[in-house]
Amino acid sequence: MAIVGCLTAAAAGLVIGPVLRLLVVRLAVPSGEPWRRACPACDSPLRPARAALPVLSPAGRCIACQTRLGPPPLSVEVTAVVLLGLLAARVQPGLVLTAVCWLAVCVIPLAYIDAATHRLPDLLTGPAYAGTAAFLLAAAATGESWPRLGRGLLGGIAFAAFCLVLFLISPSGMGPGDVKLAASLGTALAWLGWGALIAGALAGFLLAACYGVTLLVRGRADRKTQVPFGPFMIAGTFLVLVIAGVG
Ligand SMILES: [Zn+2]
Known part of the structure; x- marks a missing residue:
């Protein structure tokens, strides 16, 4: 099956x-x-x-x-x-799977767009958040727990707020698109648990740091080179969702 x-x-x-x-x-x-x-x-x-x-x-x-x-x-x-x-x-039940698949379908093009142009268009970050939240709401309403939904929504806000602070401190390191993307990724991660949210966020930062260091070592970048952060946030999130599993 x-x-x-x-x-x-x-x-x-x-x-x-x-x-x-x-x-x-x-x-x-x-x-x-x-x-x-x-x-x-x-x-x-x-x-x-x-x-x-x-x-x-x-x-x-x-x-x-x-x-x-x-x-x-x-x-x-x-x-x-x-x-x-x-x-x-790795993800169950059906409506939660639908939520994360919806998120995946929205953020796969975002990763490629951000890598090419350092942009995360609202046209995709908006539906990514709305769809993920709506499917998780439907999951909660049909038998999954309401506290999980509450934790998911709170987690999304927390991750977005964290990225917003980073953006305000250093606008060159992170953009408003990253903040909006963090809201939907954080919602999916926190549905799984607070530990998953922290692990997913950390994995994204680590992957981005590894990539940045690799570029520096190979002489393909200097300290001012901007690394698109979206693809790494997305990779970190789905790494945790797939490895930890939801169910
Ligand atoms: Zn042509």
Whole structure:
């Protein structure tokens, strides 16, 4: 039964992967620019003429001119398949699984967008929080415990407040997008427990620090180089959710 759930979730990742890639291509634009509507190379629209027509090939190339757009081929798709499959194996019951899968589907493109442009658009951080909170509310209303929901919501606020303080102290290290992202990641982590929230947050900071040090050692960065924090917060959160499991 568990294996069926994992395969179903992984299959959902396979279907949704190309949609997430298109989201990354459209939203990964420099600050102040409008969302990308057309292929930057050939100007053909990034919106299918008919619903069934793809605008990007499975290898992530523009169907019209074959220019590769967005992250490396299959990276977004494989991330979606692996993460949704792992979550299905480790998270119960169904509505809590739906909440964390919703969160994953929103934050996978955010990680790639932040890595490319140092931005975390509200267009995704907003739904990430609203959907996660709504599904956890539904889980609490249908038999899961209300205190867990209360702890989850409080945890989300606490993580966001912590990141807000860091942002106010050092605006170059963290952005307002990170604060909004922390609200949804913190909610999912604190549903699991306060220990999970601390572990997830710590894992994110450690991963970011390791990455920063690696860049420094290799001479690819100096002390002023900005490291996008979103991908590491997301990785830390899902590392803890998958390793600890929810249920
Ligand atoms: Zn093109």
